[in-house]
Amino acid sequence: MPLVSVDLVVNQTFDYIIIGGGTAGLTLASRLSENPAWSILVLEAGNSHLGDHPLITRPGQYGMQITNPEYDWAFKTVPQKYCNNMDYLWSRGKGLGGTSAMNFSLWTLPPKEDIDNWEKLGNLGWNHKNYQKYSTRPVTYTPLDPRINPSVSAEALNVWSDAKTRGEGPLHITHPRRILDADIKMDQASFTLLNMGLNRSRAPYGGDTEGTYMVLNTVHPTLNSRTFAVTAVQECALQRSNLFVLTGAEVSKILSSNYSKSDNDLEATGVEFSYNNSPDLYQAHVRREVILSAGPDVLSNIGVEVKVPLDGVGENVQEHQFFGCSFELRDDYSEDTYDLLRDNTEREKHIKLYAGGQGIYTTGIVNVAVMPLKKITPDATVVYAAEEARIRQDIQQNKYPPGLAEQYKLQLEYDSTNALDCEIVSMSGASPGPSGLSTSQLSGAILTEFYLETDPPRPGKKYYTINAFANHNFSRGTIHSTSNDPRDCLAIDPHYFERDIDLQICIREFKYIREIAKMSPLKDIISDDPATMELNPGPEVETDEQIANWLKQSFSTGWHTVGSLSMLPKDKNGVVDPKLKVYGTKNIRVVDLSIIPLQFAAHTQATAYIIAEMAADIIKGVFVP
Numbered sequence: 001m002p003l004v005s006v007d008l009v010v011n012q013t014f015d016y017i018i019i020g021g022g023t024a025g026l027t028l029a030s031r032l033s034e035n036p037a038w039s040i041l042v043l044e045a046g047n048s049h050l051g052d053h054p055l056i057t058r059p060g061q062y063g064m065q066i067t068n069p070e071y072d073w074a075f076k077t078v079p080q081k082y083c084n085n086m087d088y089l090w091s092r093g094k095g096l097g098g099t100s101a102m103n104f105s106l107w108t109l110p111p112k113e114d115i116d117n118w119e120k121l122g123n124l125g126w127n128h129k130n131y132q133k134y135s136t137r138p139v140t141y142t143p144l145d146p147r148i149n150p151s152v153s154a155e156a157l158n159v160w161s162d163a164k165t166r167g168e169g170p171l172h173i174t175h176p177r178r179i180l181d182a183d184i185k186m187d188q189a190s191f192t193l194l195n196m197g198l199n200r201s202r203a204p205y206g207g208d209t210e211g212t213y214m215v216l217n218t219v220h221p222t223l224n225s226r227t228f229a230v231t232a233v234q235e236c237a238l239q240r241s242n243l244f245v246l247t248g249a250e251v252s253k254i255l256s257s258n259y260s261k262s263d264n265d266l267e268a269t270g271v272e273f274s275y276n277n278s279p280d281l282y283q284a285h286v287r288r289e290v291i292l293s294a295g296p297d298v299l300s301n302i303g304v305e306v307k308v309p310l311d312g313v314g315e316n317v318q319e320h321q322f323f324g325c326s327f328e329l330r331d332d333y334s335e336d337t338y339d340l341l342r343d344n345t346e347r348e349k350h351i352k353l354y355a356g357g358q359g360i361y362t363t364g365i366v367n368v369a370v371m372p373l374k375k376i377t378p379d380a381t382v383v384y385a386a387e388e389a390r391i392r393q394d395i396q397q398n399k400y401p402p403g404l405a406e407q408y409k410l411q412l413e414y415d416s417t418n419a420l421d422c423e424i425v426s427m428s429g430a431s432p433g434p435s436g437l438s439t440s441q442l443s444g445a446i447l448t449e450f451y452l453e454t455d456p457p458r459p460g461k462k463y464y465t466i467n468a469f470a471n472h473n474f475s476r477g478t479i480h481s482t483s484n485d486p487r488d489c490l491a492i493d494p495h496y497f498e499r500d501i502d503l504q505i506c507i508r509e510f511k512y513i514r515e516i517a518k519m520s521p522l523k524d525i526i527s528d529d530p531a532t533m534e535l536n537p538g539p540e541v542e543t544d545e546q547i548a549n550w551l552k553q554s555f556s557t558g559w560h561t562v563g564s565l566s567m568l569p570k571d572k573n574g575v576v577d578p579k580l581k582v583y584g585t586k587n588i589r590v591v592d593l594s595i596i597p598l599q600f601a602a603h604t605q606a607t608a609y610i611i612a613e614m615a616a617d618i619i620k621g622v623f624v625p
């Protein structure tokens with residue numbers, strides 16, 4: 001990694017300055033630095049962590065970095081009006097690699113329709129055809145050698161859609177080498193989810209994602225370690241003398257010159273930043289462009305706040321929320337689950353096993369299923385019709401900001417067909433969702449240390465957790481800075497469950513999870529003691545009202561924030577145009593998930609890499625949306 005010291009940066013001029021060395025930022029930097037005539041500076045607020053191999057690179061330590069200020073910005077939402085005024089923890093990666101250094105490694109792509117919606121909202125060229133072309137650019141896919149785990153069928157492992165390429169990029173993706181019997185029972189042909197009436201996904205990496213599939217992970221096929229934005233840059237751009245990366249550099253302002261409101265053409269001349277938390281401020285200058293890749297929940301005032309007034313900044317925020325139920329496995333379930341890691345001796349043992357490519361740490365999350373609401377409940381039409389009526393009334397009363405009615409129209413049209421609004425993700429070990437993450441004192445790993453006091457796992461028992469995600473929320477949130485100092489706290493307000501449909505969908509997903517646990521063959525490995533089989537919330541939570549209450553105290557952000565600097569026409573509350581340029585500026589772009597105008601049914605890291613790839617080609621003039 002071409003790390004530099006602060007004196008090589010201060011008052012120097014670069015062709016491009018990228019704010020944020022995270023998932024999208026590092027990917028973009030790596031692509032732009034392919035042109036030796038350009039100098040690229042990346043300013044990352046967090047530290048490099050290049051020596052912290054175990055905490056970042058050993059997979060399977062889900063949530064280990066959560067709330068640790070060295071790795072996690074650990075934002076908090078404002079109290080949520082529709083969730084009994086609870087506030088919720090919003091984790092986001094801090095340090096080189098950004099959130100790709102702390103995520104759960106799932107590599108998933110959205111359905112075609114979700115990406116085509118971006119174009120329908122006024123962004124020519126941002127369609128699935130183009131997205132798909134770029135989707136293999138960041139990665140190299142290595143199939144799992146079937147001899148490693150012969151009980152997994154070749155059909156289940158056959159997820160990669162394009163036989164012509166295994167990808168062209170530096171980020172390695174593969175199936176984790178250890179796949180448990182419980183996972184196989186959940187997913188494989190003729191097994192639990194198929195018995196629930198789902199199909200096997202026809203093209204999970206080709207836009208036809210509906211159904212169940214064994215998901216790829218950002219894991220190295222031979223080293224079994226996490227692959228992320230840093231390992232990707234190290235593979236291809238390590239030696240480039242035109243790439244400069246400064247860590248510990250938190251940007252607080254984009255500098256500009258010659259702005260007059262009439263010409264509406266602000267030109268960025270550089271950035272101002274602090275270094276290693278000192279109060280002093282430094283500057284670096286720019287010849288071509290300043291690019292914001294700092295993530296959707298930072299710099300929401302984009303540092304040029306009053307000069308370019310854009311109503312859409314910090315609006316249209318969309319999230320995924322998720323929750324999980326853990327089920328106790330029968331005593332004769334023989335395989336080691338993540339539960340063992342609650343025991344220090346076992347943890348040490350498995351750290352040693354991992355060094356030899358074995359043991360619990362070589363397990364990953366492998367089961368994902370996405371489906372329309374109608375697949376999980378008979379009353380889907382009623383749920384959508386009720387929301388549609390509310391939206392129609394709101395539109396008549398002019399309640400919406402510009403552009404929102406068009407988004408809802410797409411969401412509802414699609415819902416009457418096949419929107420993949422629901423998702424099931426399962427994994428070994430007791431992880432009562434991240435229940436209790438709304439409290440502020442937590443630290444540790446989700447699978448081994450986060451529990452509601454009311455639902456502790458029983459000592460010596462093993463569990464299997466089924467999580468549900470809500471993929472297309474109707475509620476829209478906001479993220480605004482609370483003062484003119486961008487380093488001040490942000491007011492993050494996702495408006496969770498403001499639209500009743502979001503809660504109604506979660507309630508139905510919850511009931512569906514319980515149905516899955518009763519379906520063979522999964523049910524055959526789950527304890528048959530009704531008092532203990534469901535760790536959380538347990539049999540006493542039964543009515544819709546009880547379920548809703550439990551959900552409100554148990555769900556977590558899915559950490560998939562999008563939309564705060566949406567790519568939309570300016571009169572529809574847009575902040576960037578289809579070339580990702582901030583309206584009213586000559587040379588400021590946004591390249592990260594904040595530009596996404598409408599949420600999609602997939603986890604977000606792949607799309608952060610893909611947007612960076614597309615942006616690099618836009619900047620190079622190769623891709624012209």
Ligand SMILES: Cc1cc2nc3c(=O)[nH]c(=O)nc-3n(C[C@H](O)[C@H](O)[C@H](O)COP(=O)(O)OP(=O)(O)OC[C@H]3O[C@@H](n4cnc5c(N)ncnc54)[C@H](O)[C@@H]3O)c2cc1C
Pocket residue numbers: 019020021022023024025043044045046063091092093094095096097098099100102103104105106107108249250251252293294295296298299558559560561592593594603604605606608
């Ligand atoms: C716990 C967790 C689990 C997840 N699991 C998955 C998963 O399994 N699969 C999946 O697809 N997605 C997952 N995600 C989400 C996914 O990883 C993120 O959506 C994605 O990585 C975000 O990429 P980004 O480039 O938009 O932002 P980031 O990668 O967050 O990059 C932003 C960078 O900007 C830096 N920065 C911020 N402010 C400043 C400033 N003022 N100056 C300089 N630098 C700054 C930050 O420190 C950070 O490094 C998970 C997220 C979390 C938190």
